[in-house]
Amino acid sequence: MTNVDVSYVSLLLALSLVMVAVVISSKEKLGLTKDIVASVIRTVIQLTVVGYLLYYIFNLDNVLMTLTMVLIIIYNASRQADKRNPNSKKKFFQSFLAIFLATSLTLLVLILSGAIKFIPSQLIPITGMIASNSMVAIGLSYREMNSLFRDQRQQVMEKLALGAPVKLASASIVRQSIRTAMQPTIDSAKTVGLVSLPGMMSGLIFAGVNPIFAIKYQIMVMFMLLSATSLGAVIAVYLSYTNYFNDRAQLDFEEEKE
């Protein structure tokens, strides 16, 4: 594995790449210099902590510890997804349930099929990939749903006025929100290997694994991401569209003030 060992000197030299961003920010007066510096510091600290933590957990190889780590990842992803929801009546448990179910169902299939083993060094990174992709998909669905309810306010009201139940009055919005959430994953599945070599495969190739072997993992990753994003979006959208209505089946929402 010597070919993946980056020396501290190389890492320090690579820091000069950050300077490119800093120079662009100050020359173009983007006002991002502070943000860039903060992001670099956070990257170094967060990843160092995670690196040592994972090292510890991998060596410990304890089921309870592994599952706790999986739950922490799911919780953090849910917090982020929830933050992206502009609806002021949003509920955290909806994001949590969506990511929890999407992640655990996908993991279950992967483990039962033997694609991955129930060991921390496989389970934790895969959980991270699934949860973060569901998080992005759910965040997209929330935003799409909010702008559709805003743009199609009257159409929804007309459907309600005709005597449609809330579910039927929101059906087209629900459908469109799920579609928007799934589109990026479908698009990337279509172009995978043609535009970019995705993370999992690149990592394995970097570590010296035969590309023929690496693609099998990547194919598995694409399958699992399709499942995780669609499950996550469907659950989150179906749980949360009712937040736009009150108990009298009236359209009732405002956007969260930033």
Add this chain to the structure above:
Amino acid sequence: MIEFELKNLGLSNSEKVILDDINLTIEKGSHLTITGPSGSGKSSLLRILAGLVSYNKGSLLFQGQDLKDMDPVLYRRQVSYCFQQPVLFGQTVRDNMIFPFEIRNISFDQEKVLSALSRLNLGHEFLDKPIKELSGGEKQRVALVRNLLFEPQVLLLDEVSSGLDEKTKKLVRTFLKELNSNGVTLIEVTHDQAELEQAEQLLKIVGGRLAND
């Protein structure tokens, strides 16, 4: 028989009072016309009657029953609200005609739809016409048919004739009169002078209150 009974009804939000102290009894089968300056609360009153907005003061009874105790979805199938500038759904007139059937979980009855369209002078050819090709008057008539495919007990009309030409206005008026004589209660908001002159029962709202003249 009394259709609606409003007692001290009021609506306000954190910024202002929209309707205040509305006391009103509306008989079944009557034709009530509501007018008043813009922003006076007429449309809000109509939307409250439609169950699309909740009042936060007083009470509202529909046929003796408190609106708050009724299933809002079933109520709206009895008390139908027509928008001033209706939005049509989907691509064609047919998509709009299917919706009321879909809501009630019953299969589409083309004969029923064609006969309903013809009552407002919309021929067979309209059924599959793209909604983009409809004029303002045609859109309003399609929306009315959509509301009336399953005849409600009450029809609430929010300035539905405001964008129509004289000929269409007359057609819609005759149609509504016929509906009213069949027992459908009509409550409409209008600014149209001719409609105001012909009003059977006229109600004026100013600043969220019923005017006493």
